[in-house]
Amino acid sequence: MSALALAAVIAIGAPAPANAWTTVAVRASVSGQAHIQNLGNQFRNEAIDLTQQNRVIFTFGTEGRSLRLEQVGFSPIEIDTGRRRVQCSISLQGHVQDIGWQSRSFVAGTTGKGLRLEAIRIWSSCAGASIKYQVHVQNRGWMSTKTSGETAGTVGQSLRIEAIRVEMSLPDFSAYRSDAQRADQLLCQRFGC
Incomplete structure:
Protein backbone atom coordinates (compact mmCIF):
# COMPACT_ATOMS: atom_id res chain seq x y z
CA MET A 1 0.00 0.00 0.00
CA SER A 2 1.38 3.40 -0.93
CA ALA A 3 1.90 6.14 1.65
CA LEU A 4 -0.86 8.17 -0.02
CA ALA A 5 -3.32 5.26 0.18
CA LEU A 6 -2.38 4.67 3.84
CA ALA A 7 -2.93 8.37 4.59
CA ALA A 8 -6.37 8.17 2.93
CA VAL A 9 -7.31 5.11 5.04
CA ILE A 10 -6.24 6.88 8.24
CA ALA A 11 -7.98 10.12 7.25
CA ILE A 12 -11.39 8.47 6.76
CA GLY A 13 -11.09 6.45 9.97
CA ALA A 14 -10.97 3.01 8.39
CA PRO A 15 -8.75 0.46 10.12
CA ALA A 16 -5.18 0.48 8.87
CA PRO A 17 -3.98 -2.68 7.16
CA ALA A 18 -2.26 -5.25 9.40
CA ASN A 19 1.09 -4.66 7.70
CA ALA A 20 0.99 -0.85 8.19
CA TRP A 21 4.05 0.35 10.11
CA THR A 22 3.24 2.55 13.11
CA THR A 23 5.60 4.42 15.35
CA VAL A 24 5.28 4.02 19.09
CA ALA A 25 6.16 6.92 21.39
CA VAL A 26 7.06 6.23 25.00
CA ARG A 27 6.98 9.60 26.70
CA ALA A 28 8.77 10.44 29.93
CA SER A 29 8.07 13.65 31.83
CA VAL A 30 10.55 14.89 34.43
CA SER A 31 10.30 18.11 36.49
CA GLY A 32 12.68 19.62 39.00
CA GLN A 33 13.07 22.81 40.96
CA ALA A 34 15.69 24.52 43.08
CA HIS A 35 15.84 27.58 45.34
CA ILE A 36 18.94 29.76 45.02
CA GLN A 37 20.00 32.56 47.38
CA ASN A 38 18.87 36.00 46.09
CA LEU A 39 17.48 34.48 42.87
CA GLY A 40 14.58 32.43 44.16
CA ASN A 41 13.22 29.38 42.38
CA GLN A 42 14.51 27.78 39.20
CA PHE A 43 12.26 25.29 37.40
CA THR A 62 25.16 29.28 39.67
CA GLU A 63 28.94 29.26 39.23
CA GLY A 64 31.20 32.16 40.17
CA ARG A 65 28.49 34.19 41.90
CA SER A 66 28.98 32.91 45.49
CA LEU A 67 25.29 32.09 45.87
CA ARG A 68 24.15 29.15 47.96
CA LEU A 69 21.84 26.44 46.70
CA GLU A 70 19.23 26.22 49.45
CA GLN A 71 16.83 23.57 48.17
CA VAL A 72 16.41 21.12 45.29
CA GLY A 73 13.62 18.66 44.49
CA PHE A 74 12.01 16.52 41.80
CA SER A 75 8.44 15.59 40.95
CA PRO A 76 7.70 11.93 40.20
CA ILE A 77 8.83 10.77 36.77
CA GLU A 78 5.91 9.78 34.58
CA ILE A 79 6.38 7.26 31.76
CA ASP A 80 3.51 6.83 29.28
CA THR A 81 3.17 4.48 26.29
CA GLY A 82 -0.19 5.97 25.31
CA ARG A 83 -1.90 2.85 26.63
CA ARG A 84 -0.22 2.50 30.04
CA ARG A 85 1.20 5.05 32.45
CA VAL A 86 3.48 4.53 35.45
CA GLN A 87 5.30 6.77 37.90
CA CYS A 88 8.55 6.38 39.75
CA SER A 89 10.28 8.80 42.05
CA ILE A 90 13.52 10.55 42.78
CA SER A 91 14.28 10.85 46.49
CA LEU A 92 16.87 13.09 48.07
CA GLN A 93 18.54 13.59 51.40
CA GLY A 94 20.22 16.87 52.19
CA HIS A 95 22.81 17.92 54.73
CA VAL A 96 21.87 21.47 55.73
CA GLN A 97 23.73 24.13 57.73
CA ASP A 98 22.75 23.99 61.45
CA ILE A 99 20.36 21.06 60.80
CA GLY A 100 22.52 18.17 59.61
CA TRP A 101 21.13 15.27 57.59
CA GLN A 102 17.44 15.54 56.76
CA SER A 103 15.09 12.62 56.26
CA ARG A 104 14.89 11.14 52.78
CA SER A 105 12.20 12.96 50.75
CA PHE A 106 11.38 14.31 47.27
CA VAL A 107 13.08 17.57 48.29
CA ALA A 108 16.38 18.39 50.05
CA GLY A 109 17.20 21.63 51.83
CA THR A 110 15.07 24.53 53.05
CA THR A 111 13.53 27.76 51.78
CA GLY A 112 13.02 31.00 53.64
CA LYS A 113 15.63 30.21 56.31
CA GLY A 114 18.81 31.38 54.56
CA LEU A 115 20.57 28.05 55.19
CA ARG A 116 23.07 26.49 52.84
CA LEU A 117 22.75 23.01 51.42
CA GLU A 118 26.17 21.44 52.09
CA ALA A 119 25.82 17.85 50.85
CA ILE A 120 23.23 15.73 49.07
CA ARG A 121 22.37 12.10 48.32
CA ILE A 122 19.97 11.10 45.52
CA TRP A 123 18.17 7.84 44.68
CA SER A 124 15.77 6.72 41.96
CA SER A 125 12.95 4.18 42.37
CA CYS A 126 12.79 3.75 38.58
CA ALA A 127 13.73 0.15 37.73
CA GLY A 128 16.27 0.06 34.93
CA ALA A 129 17.17 3.71 35.45
CA SER A 130 20.42 5.16 36.73
CA ILE A 131 21.14 8.49 38.31
CA LYS A 132 24.41 10.43 38.48
CA TYR A 133 24.95 13.79 40.13
CA GLN A 134 27.68 16.30 40.70
CA VAL A 135 27.84 19.43 42.84
CA HIS A 136 29.75 22.70 42.54
CA VAL A 137 31.05 23.58 46.02
CA GLN A 138 32.28 26.90 47.37
CA ASN A 139 36.09 27.26 46.91
CA ARG A 140 36.30 23.74 45.40
CA GLY A 141 34.47 23.91 42.07
CA TRP A 142 32.85 20.87 40.49
CA MET A 143 33.36 17.79 42.65
CA SER A 144 33.50 14.20 41.36
CA THR A 145 30.36 12.54 40.00
CA LYS A 146 28.37 10.39 42.42
CA THR A 147 25.73 7.70 41.89
CA SER A 148 22.69 6.41 43.79
CA GLY A 149 22.94 7.30 47.46
CA GLU A 150 26.56 8.47 47.50
CA THR A 151 27.33 11.76 49.25
CA ALA A 152 28.09 14.72 46.98
CA GLY A 153 29.39 17.86 48.65
CA THR A 154 31.02 18.25 52.06
CA VAL A 155 30.00 17.58 55.66
CA GLY A 156 31.51 19.46 58.63
CA GLN A 157 33.39 22.00 56.51
CA SER A 158 30.77 24.79 56.36
CA LEU A 159 30.95 24.97 52.56
CA ARG A 160 27.91 25.73 50.44
CA ILE A 161 26.75 23.86 47.37
CA GLU A 162 26.40 26.50 44.65
CA ALA A 163 25.14 24.32 41.79
CA ILE A 164 24.07 20.77 41.07
CA ARG A 165 23.98 18.73 37.86
CA VAL A 166 21.74 15.64 37.82
CA GLU A 167 21.78 13.14 34.95
CA MET A 168 19.05 10.50 34.71
CA SER A 169 19.31 7.60 32.29
CA LEU A 170 15.86 6.07 31.92
CA PRO A 171 15.02 2.70 30.31
CA ASP A 172 15.77 2.50 26.59
CA PHE A 173 12.67 1.74 24.51
CA SER A 174 14.30 2.22 21.09
CA ALA A 175 13.87 -1.46 20.17
CA TYR A 176 10.09 -1.11 20.61
CA ARG A 177 9.55 1.84 18.24
CA SER A 178 7.13 -0.15 16.09
CA ASP A 179 5.63 -2.53 18.65
CA ALA A 180 3.20 -0.95 21.14
CA GLN A 181 2.38 -4.26 22.81
CA ARG A 182 6.05 -5.04 23.51
CA ALA A 183 6.59 -1.47 24.76
CA ASP A 184 3.70 -1.97 27.20
CA GLN A 185 5.16 -5.33 28.30
CA LEU A 186 8.58 -3.79 28.97
CA LEU A 187 6.95 -0.95 30.91
CA CYS A 188 5.06 -3.47 33.07
CA GLN A 189 8.15 -5.65 33.59
CA ARG A 190 10.24 -2.70 34.71
CA PHE A 191 7.68 -0.78 36.77
CA GLY A 192 4.74 -3.09 37.43
CA CYS A 193 1.27 -2.49 35.98
Whole structure:
Protein backbone atom coordinates (compact mmCIF):
# COMPACT_ATOMS: atom_id res chain seq x y z
CA MET A 1 0.00 0.00 0.00
CA SER A 2 1.38 3.40 -0.93
CA ALA A 3 1.90 6.14 1.65
CA LEU A 4 -0.86 8.17 -0.02
CA ALA A 5 -3.32 5.26 0.18
CA LEU A 6 -2.38 4.67 3.84
CA ALA A 7 -2.93 8.37 4.59
CA ALA A 8 -6.37 8.17 2.93
CA VAL A 9 -7.31 5.11 5.04
CA ILE A 10 -6.24 6.88 8.24
CA ALA A 11 -7.98 10.12 7.25
CA ILE A 12 -11.39 8.47 6.76
CA GLY A 13 -11.09 6.45 9.97
CA ALA A 14 -10.97 3.01 8.39
CA PRO A 15 -8.75 0.46 10.12
CA ALA A 16 -5.18 0.48 8.87
CA PRO A 17 -3.98 -2.68 7.16
CA ALA A 18 -2.26 -5.25 9.40
CA ASN A 19 1.09 -4.66 7.70
CA ALA A 20 0.99 -0.85 8.19
CA TRP A 21 4.05 0.35 10.11
CA THR A 22 3.24 2.55 13.11
CA THR A 23 5.60 4.42 15.35
CA VAL A 24 5.28 4.02 19.09
CA ALA A 25 6.16 6.92 21.39
CA VAL A 26 7.06 6.23 25.00
CA ARG A 27 6.98 9.60 26.70
CA ALA A 28 8.77 10.44 29.93
CA SER A 29 8.07 13.65 31.83
CA VAL A 30 10.55 14.89 34.43
CA SER A 31 10.30 18.11 36.49
CA GLY A 32 12.68 19.62 39.00
CA GLN A 33 13.07 22.81 40.96
CA ALA A 34 15.69 24.52 43.08
CA HIS A 35 15.84 27.58 45.34
CA ILE A 36 18.94 29.76 45.02
CA GLN A 37 20.00 32.56 47.38
CA ASN A 38 18.87 36.00 46.09
CA LEU A 39 17.48 34.48 42.87
CA GLY A 40 14.58 32.43 44.16
CA ASN A 41 13.22 29.38 42.38
CA GLN A 42 14.51 27.78 39.20
CA PHE A 43 12.26 25.29 37.40
CA ARG A 44 13.10 22.71 34.73
CA ASN A 45 10.68 20.49 32.84
CA GLU A 46 11.67 17.89 30.28
CA ALA A 47 9.50 15.65 28.12
CA ILE A 48 11.33 13.08 26.04
CA ASP A 49 10.44 10.11 23.85
CA LEU A 50 12.25 7.07 25.26
CA THR A 51 12.26 5.45 21.80
CA GLN A 52 14.52 8.30 20.61
CA GLN A 53 16.65 9.14 23.68
CA ASN A 54 16.72 8.10 27.30
CA ARG A 55 18.87 10.67 29.08
CA VAL A 56 17.79 13.83 30.89
CA ILE A 57 20.22 16.34 32.43
CA PHE A 58 19.22 19.11 34.84
CA THR A 59 21.56 21.81 36.14
CA PHE A 60 20.47 24.16 38.92
CA GLY A 61 22.33 26.99 40.66
CA THR A 62 25.16 29.28 39.67
CA GLU A 63 28.94 29.26 39.23
CA GLY A 64 31.20 32.16 40.17
CA ARG A 65 28.49 34.19 41.90
CA SER A 66 28.98 32.91 45.49
CA LEU A 67 25.29 32.09 45.87
CA ARG A 68 24.15 29.15 47.96
CA LEU A 69 21.84 26.44 46.70
CA GLU A 70 19.23 26.22 49.45
CA GLN A 71 16.83 23.57 48.17
CA VAL A 72 16.41 21.12 45.29
CA GLY A 73 13.62 18.66 44.49
CA PHE A 74 12.01 16.52 41.80
CA SER A 75 8.44 15.59 40.95
CA PRO A 76 7.70 11.93 40.20
CA ILE A 77 8.83 10.77 36.77
CA GLU A 78 5.91 9.78 34.58
CA ILE A 79 6.38 7.26 31.76
CA ASP A 80 3.51 6.83 29.28
CA THR A 81 3.17 4.48 26.29
CA GLY A 82 -0.19 5.97 25.31
CA ARG A 83 -1.90 2.85 26.63
CA ARG A 84 -0.22 2.50 30.04
CA ARG A 85 1.20 5.05 32.45
CA VAL A 86 3.48 4.53 35.45
CA GLN A 87 5.30 6.77 37.90
CA CYS A 88 8.55 6.38 39.75
CA SER A 89 10.28 8.80 42.05
CA ILE A 90 13.52 10.55 42.78
CA SER A 91 14.28 10.85 46.49
CA LEU A 92 16.87 13.09 48.07
CA GLN A 93 18.54 13.59 51.40
CA GLY A 94 20.22 16.87 52.19
CA HIS A 95 22.81 17.92 54.73
CA VAL A 96 21.87 21.47 55.73
CA GLN A 97 23.73 24.13 57.73
CA ASP A 98 22.75 23.99 61.45
CA ILE A 99 20.36 21.06 60.80
CA GLY A 100 22.52 18.17 59.61
CA TRP A 101 21.13 15.27 57.59
CA GLN A 102 17.44 15.54 56.76
CA SER A 103 15.09 12.62 56.26
CA ARG A 104 14.89 11.14 52.78
CA SER A 105 12.20 12.96 50.75
CA PHE A 106 11.38 14.31 47.27
CA VAL A 107 13.08 17.57 48.29
CA ALA A 108 16.38 18.39 50.05
CA GLY A 109 17.20 21.63 51.83
CA THR A 110 15.07 24.53 53.05
CA THR A 111 13.53 27.76 51.78
CA GLY A 112 13.02 31.00 53.64
CA LYS A 113 15.63 30.21 56.31
CA GLY A 114 18.81 31.38 54.56
CA LEU A 115 20.57 28.05 55.19
CA ARG A 116 23.07 26.49 52.84
CA LEU A 117 22.75 23.01 51.42
CA GLU A 118 26.17 21.44 52.09
CA ALA A 119 25.82 17.85 50.85
CA ILE A 120 23.23 15.73 49.07
CA ARG A 121 22.37 12.10 48.32
CA ILE A 122 19.97 11.10 45.52
CA TRP A 123 18.17 7.84 44.68
CA SER A 124 15.77 6.72 41.96
CA SER A 125 12.95 4.18 42.37
CA CYS A 126 12.79 3.75 38.58
CA ALA A 127 13.73 0.15 37.73
CA GLY A 128 16.27 0.06 34.93
CA ALA A 129 17.17 3.71 35.45
CA SER A 130 20.42 5.16 36.73
CA ILE A 131 21.14 8.49 38.31
CA LYS A 132 24.41 10.43 38.48
CA TYR A 133 24.95 13.79 40.13
CA GLN A 134 27.68 16.30 40.70
CA VAL A 135 27.84 19.43 42.84
CA HIS A 136 29.75 22.70 42.54
CA VAL A 137 31.05 23.58 46.02
CA GLN A 138 32.28 26.90 47.37
CA ASN A 139 36.09 27.26 46.91
CA ARG A 140 36.30 23.74 45.40
CA GLY A 141 34.47 23.91 42.07
CA TRP A 142 32.85 20.87 40.49
CA MET A 143 33.36 17.79 42.65
CA SER A 144 33.50 14.20 41.36
CA THR A 145 30.36 12.54 40.00
CA LYS A 146 28.37 10.39 42.42
CA THR A 147 25.73 7.70 41.89
CA SER A 148 22.69 6.41 43.79
CA GLY A 149 22.94 7.30 47.46
CA GLU A 150 26.56 8.47 47.50
CA THR A 151 27.33 11.76 49.25
CA ALA A 152 28.09 14.72 46.98
CA GLY A 153 29.39 17.86 48.65
CA THR A 154 31.02 18.25 52.06
CA VAL A 155 30.00 17.58 55.66
CA GLY A 156 31.51 19.46 58.63
CA GLN A 157 33.39 22.00 56.51
CA SER A 158 30.77 24.79 56.36
CA LEU A 159 30.95 24.97 52.56
CA ARG A 160 27.91 25.73 50.44
CA ILE A 161 26.75 23.86 47.37
CA GLU A 162 26.40 26.50 44.65
CA ALA A 163 25.14 24.32 41.79
CA ILE A 164 24.07 20.77 41.07
CA ARG A 165 23.98 18.73 37.86
CA VAL A 166 21.74 15.64 37.82
CA GLU A 167 21.78 13.14 34.95
CA MET A 168 19.05 10.50 34.71
CA SER A 169 19.31 7.60 32.29
CA LEU A 170 15.86 6.07 31.92
CA PRO A 171 15.02 2.70 30.31
CA ASP A 172 15.77 2.50 26.59
CA PHE A 173 12.67 1.74 24.51
CA SER A 174 14.30 2.22 21.09
CA ALA A 175 13.87 -1.46 20.17
CA TYR A 176 10.09 -1.11 20.61
CA ARG A 177 9.55 1.84 18.24
CA SER A 178 7.13 -0.15 16.09
CA ASP A 179 5.63 -2.53 18.65
CA ALA A 180 3.20 -0.95 21.14
CA GLN A 181 2.38 -4.26 22.81
CA ARG A 182 6.05 -5.04 23.51
CA ALA A 183 6.59 -1.47 24.76
CA ASP A 184 3.70 -1.97 27.20
CA GLN A 185 5.16 -5.33 28.30
CA LEU A 186 8.58 -3.79 28.97
CA LEU A 187 6.95 -0.95 30.91
CA CYS A 188 5.06 -3.47 33.07
CA GLN A 189 8.15 -5.65 33.59
CA ARG A 190 10.24 -2.70 34.71
CA PHE A 191 7.68 -0.78 36.77
CA GLY A 192 4.74 -3.09 37.43
CA CYS A 193 1.27 -2.49 35.98
